[in-house]
Amino acid sequence: MSDIEHVEGRVREIHLAAESATILDAVENLSPGSISEPCFDVTDSSNDVVVVVGGGFPGSTESSRGSFSRTLHHSSGSITQIRAANVVDVDQQTVIARTERVPAKEASDYGEEMVRKVHMRSRGGSMEKSEILTTETVSCVDVEEDIADENAEGPLHVECTSSYLQEGVTQPHSDQQDEVDSSKPLPDQEELDYTQIPEWRNQRRQLFVFSNSGKPVYTRHGDEDRLVTLCGVMQAIVSVVNDTNDNQLWSMRAIGTTISFLIRTPLVLVTVAKTGESDRQLVLYLNYVYDFIISVLTAPQLSRIFIRYPNFDLRRMLSGTEKILDRLVDWFDEDFGFLLGAVRCMPLPPPLRESINSLLTHSCQKTPNLVFALVIAKRQLISVTRLKKYILHPSDIRILINLVDTSDSFKTAEAWIPICLPKFDAGGFLHAYIHYLRESPVCLIYLAVDPSLFHSLAQSSANFVSKMESSGNLDSVLAAMSSTAFYTVQQTSVVELRHFVYKASSAAQLTSPVIGHPYVDEEGRQILRGFYRYLHRKMHCPTRAAKIIVVTSNTEMLLGWVSGTFELYAVLEPSITKHQAVLAIEKLMRWMKKEESQLFTINSQVFS
Amino acid sequence: MDAWLFNERTGGLAATATDGVEECGSAKKFSIAEDPDTVVCDESFVHKTILVGDSGVGKTSFLVQFDTGKFQHGCFAATVGIGFTTKTVLTPEGSVKLQIWDTAGQERFRSITHAYYRDAHALLLLYDVTSKSSFDNIRAWLAEIKEYAHDDAVIVLIANKADMQSSRVIRREDGERLAAEFSVTFMETSAKNGHNVTHAFQMIATNLRQRQYFPRSKLINITPADDDVPPSNRSSCCGR
Numbered sequence: 001m002s003d004i005e006h007v008e009g010r011v012r013e014i015h016l017a018a019e020s021a022t023i024l025d026a027v028e029n030l031s032p033g034s035i036s037e038p039c040f041d042v043t044d045s046s047n048d049v050v051v052v053v054g055g056g057f058p059g060s061t062e063s064s065r066g067s068f069s070r071t072l073h074h075s076s077g078s079i080t081q082i083r084a085a086n087v088v089d090v091d092q093q094t095v096i097a098r099t100e101r102v103p104a105k106e107a108s109d110y111g112e113e114m115v116r117k118v119h120m121r122s123r124g125g126s127m128e129k130s131e132i133l134t135t136e137t138v139s140c141v142d143v144e145e146d147i148a149d150e151n152a153e154g155p156l157h158v159e160c161t162s163s164y165l166q167e168g169v170t171q172p173h174s175d176q177q178d179e180v181d182s183s184k185p186l187p188d189q190e191e192l193d194y195t196q197i198p199e200w201r202n203q204r205r206q207l208f209v210f211s212n213s214g215k216p217v218y219t220r221h222g223d224e225d226r227l228v229t230l231c232g233v234m235q236a237i238v239s240v241v242n243d244t245n246d247n248q249l250w251s252m253r254a255i256g257t258t259i260s261f262l263i264r265t266p267l268v269l270v271t272v273a274k275t276g277e278s279d280r281q282l283v284l285y286l287n288y289v290y291d292f293i294i295s296v297l298t299a300p301q302l303s304r305i306f307i308r309y310p311n312f313d314l315r316r317m318l319s320g321t322e323k324i325l326d327r328l329v330d331w332f333d334e335d336f337g338f339l340l341g342a343v344r345c346m347p348l349p350p351p352l353r354e355s356i357n358s359l360l361t362h363s364c365q366k367t368p369n370l371v372f373a374l375v376i377a378k379r380q381l382i383s384v385t386r387l388k389k390y391i392l393h394p395s396d397i398r399i400l401i402n403l404v405d406t407s408d409s410f411k412t413a414e415a416w417i418p419i420c421l422p423k424f425d426a427g428g429f430l431h432a433y434i435h436y437l438r439e440s441p442v443c444l445i446y447l448a449v450d451p452s453l454f455h456s457l458a459q460s461s462a463n464f465v466s467k468m469e470s471s472g473n474l475d476s477v478l479a480a481m482s483s484t485a486f487y488t489v490q491q492t493s494v495v496e497l498r499h500f501v502y503k504a505s506s507a508a509q510l511t512s513p514v515i516g517h518p519y520v521d522e523e524g525r526q527i528l529r530g531f532y533r534y535l536h537r538k539m540h541c542p543t544r545a546a547k548i549i550v551v552t553s554n555t556e557m558l559l560g561w562v563s564g565t566f567e568l569y570a571v572l573e574p575s576i577t578k579h580q581a582v583l584a585i586e587k588l589m590r591w592m593k594k595e596e597s598q599l600f601t602i603n604s605q606v607f608s
Numbered sequence: 609m610d611a612w613l614f615n616e617r618t619g620g621l622a623a624t625a626t627d628g629v630e631e632c633g634s635a636k637k638f639s640i641a642e643d644p645d646t647v648v649c650d651e652s653f654v655h656k657t658i659l660v661g662d663s664g665v666g667k668t669s670f671l672v673q674f675d676t677g678k679f680q681h682g683c684f685a686a687t688v689g690i691g692f693t694t695k696t697v698l699t700p701e702g703s704v705k706l707q708i709w710d711t712a713g714q715e716r717f718r719s720i721t722h723a724y725y726r727d728a729h730a731l732l733l734l735y736d737v738t739s740k741s742s743f744d745n746i747r748a749w750l751a752e753i754k755e756y757a758h759d760d761a762v763i764v765l766i767a768n769k770a771d772m773q774s775s776r777v778i779r780r781e782d783g784e785r786l787a788a789e790f791s792v793t794f795m796e797t798s799a800k801n802g803h804n805v806t807h808a809f810q811m812i813a814t815n816l817r818q819r820q821y822f823p824r825s826k827l828i829n830i831t832p833a834d835d836d837v838p839p840s841n842r843s844s845c846c847g848r
Contacts, residue, residue, distance in 0.1 A: 296716070297716070316715060317715065317716050318716075319686070319714050319715070320663055320687075320688070320712065320713075321686070321688075323685060323686075324688075403688065406685075407686075407687070407688050408680070409685060409686075409688065409710070410688075412668075412672055412676075412693070413671075413675075413691035413692055413693040414692040414693075415688070415689055416689055416690045416692065417688045417689025417690070418689060418717075418720055432689075451720070458692075
């Protein structure tokens with residue numbers, strides 16, 4: 001179930017403001033929205049099945065659709081449209097299909113027919129592949145129905161002009177299959193087709209990576225070998241659209257589900273998401289996955305492999321990294337910071353942070369050929385220093401932290417690994433020296449260009465560790481980690497506040513308190529993450545970006561505020577007035593100013 | 609130094625025994641007295657030992673068992689890059705310091721690990737008795753070792769996971785025959801219950817230790833002397 005749609009269902013008012021001097025002005029000058037006409041981005045939540053095709057970024061294509069618009073009939077009488085930009089000239093006779101008693105899933109079915117049609121045109125109607133695809137897209141679940149009762153979906157009946165459709169659609173939907181518990185592991189019988197398994201189909205987010213030749217490279221759920229056919233079908237869809245001039249497939253939408261494509265030759269990345277994220281956010285997600293693959297192989301090596309062997313099985317080169325990538329994509333779901341392009345920083349007393357910063361910078365200054373050095377703990381940044389002129393991108397830090405934290409072998413021994421940081425230089429490897437300090441969770445990472453530097457870095461690390469120990473800094477960090485590193489929202493003494501995420505834009509770092517009542521359990525956390533994704537989507541919508549958004553519902557008030565120096569996303573008590581909300585946020589901002597040096601490592605540490 | 613090495617090798621063993629010590633930097637590390645009974649070896653000298661073999665044969669588990677005496681139950685996590693551990697092994701002749709490099713078995717790391725073969729004094733080549741492919745690849749590994757590693761390096765073929773009798777597919781005799789064919793030492797071990805793990809390292813240590821006495825071994829010991837780092841620092845920088 002999508003949290004964002006969940007919010008929308010309960011929303012009473014939405015206010016948008018473009019330019020205002022203060023948050024107070026902004027909110028006071030707003031004209032209120034109404035229940036009947038909320039200021040939603042209509043295409044996001046309407047019942048359309050939209051296939052977005054275009055040459056540019058997904059957002060930019062929305063205004064340029066047009067030449068193709070087809071009406072489909074169904075028994076309830078409402079009209080669903082399939083729209084696309086200047087392509088896919090589909091034969092009307094075969095697309096139109098009649099459906100009877102289609103609860104909840106009708107739009108998905110049309111989407112699927114559309115997809116089927118595209119596929120049939122490309123391969124002359126391979127029946128087997130069509131069926132597989134059908135079961136995949138039928139799994140799109142209508143969110144609004146979902147809220148009412150997740151398990152109450154009736155059987156689906158579709159009568160159609162095409163024999164493929166009949167066989168494909170009616171078969172997989174029995175009542176029994178709709179009783180789903182997505183937490184159960186996937187059944188492992190070889191003969192079972194994943195697309196027939198409800199556990200697999202109902203995952204909130206699917207991820208597929210395959211090569212241009214359609215060979216699977218990675219799938220988040222299930223075994224790649226058993227998804228070969230599905231990858232082949234997706235590759236066919238992609239190539240049909242891409243074969244037309246200047247077009248690229250970006251996304252397909254059905255109710256509650258968005259299928260997003262990222263084509264980075266020689267790879268194609270696809271996600272099927274029921275998370276209510278925007279195209280932009282999904283592309284960001286796919287970009288992280290692509291960057292991860294580059295971090296293992298480097299871009300030139302990747303393209304070289306596929307130029308020489310176009311049907312190479314890339315899993316051979318990526319073997320051993322599956323768990324690391326699994327963890328990365330799961331982390332993306334858990335941490336809002338991925339969307340913000342910011343890294344989490346561990347709160348530490350300012351003098352301690354200063355001292356660690358200077359120790360680290362000092363140790364780097366004495367080591368030639370070093371580019372970056374970081375100290376991390378528990379997936380959070382403690383200190384970072386860089387060679388003059390070079391910048392370490394937050395997304396690279398994320399990939400690095402994920403790799404270091406997921407691989408257990410680093411914890412027992414010093415390690416020396418090649419890693420490519422795609423945002424820094426996708427063309428080559430850096431070499432990372434990784435050392436956990438005294439087997440504590442605190443980890444030191446040096447990044448150097450020269451592959452023969454291990455011994456001098458080990459030496460430098462030994463110096464750093466002994467200084468950290470003798471100055472007592474290591475113990476202070478460990479002590480801080482168990483006490484001050486995690487703060488609650490109560491410590492801000494803003495009573496109206498339930499939770500917030502604050503990003504310091506200049507440092508690309510974010511901070512947020514531990515999640516408290518009423519979002520403590522997993523479901524609550526998911527709802528909270530949904531709120532933030534929703535606010536982020538609205539505030540960074542390319543056609544209607546907002547500086548301040550206030551959303552009020554029966555259960556909470558959401559507030560988003562983006563300025564040049566920070567981004568703030570907050571969840572407040574629902575019962576307060578706008579005025580109180582503004583006062584609360586201003587109080588929070590004062591607290592933030594005061595605690596800034598504790599929460600972030602603001603001053604950029606540079607050595608030369 | 610290279611030319612000198614070449615001469616050493618062709619010049620015969622007896623002639624170089626004392627000359628080499630006088631000429632090369634390794635004289636700092638150990639000295640060979642006239643009487644072999646009074647030989648004094650520098651115990652701070654670090655012997656480089658490298659673990660190689662297919663992905664998933666248990667190289668890291670083998671090392672962790674040796675290092676900590678524990679076995680990590682549960683899921684397998686592939687090693688990324690190269691891990692370094694330093695460990696001192698006690699042998700009847702005295703202690704030997706081993707710097708153990710645990711390499712990743714994956715194909716994409718081959719080019720990186722090759723670079724480390726050359727410096728290795730000892731190589732532990734592992735296969736998994738429950739995996740035929742890991743055994744079949746041993747020949748390729750040995751060919752690689754022959755190509756990149758030093759001729760004098762100590763090579764031990766290890767048949768790991770010997771505790772898993774029920775799923776064993778490679779018999780002990782198969783391993784022994786292969787080891788004999790390539791004239792390397794063979795040993796069956798279990799990283800899970802610790803069978804033969806310490807013994808394997810001890811054997812290597814003893815072997816390396818003995819080689820220090822003989823001129824042949826100087827060819828190996830000379831290599832680290834090319835570095836600028838003095839031997840005492842070398843050991844401490846990797847010590848934990």
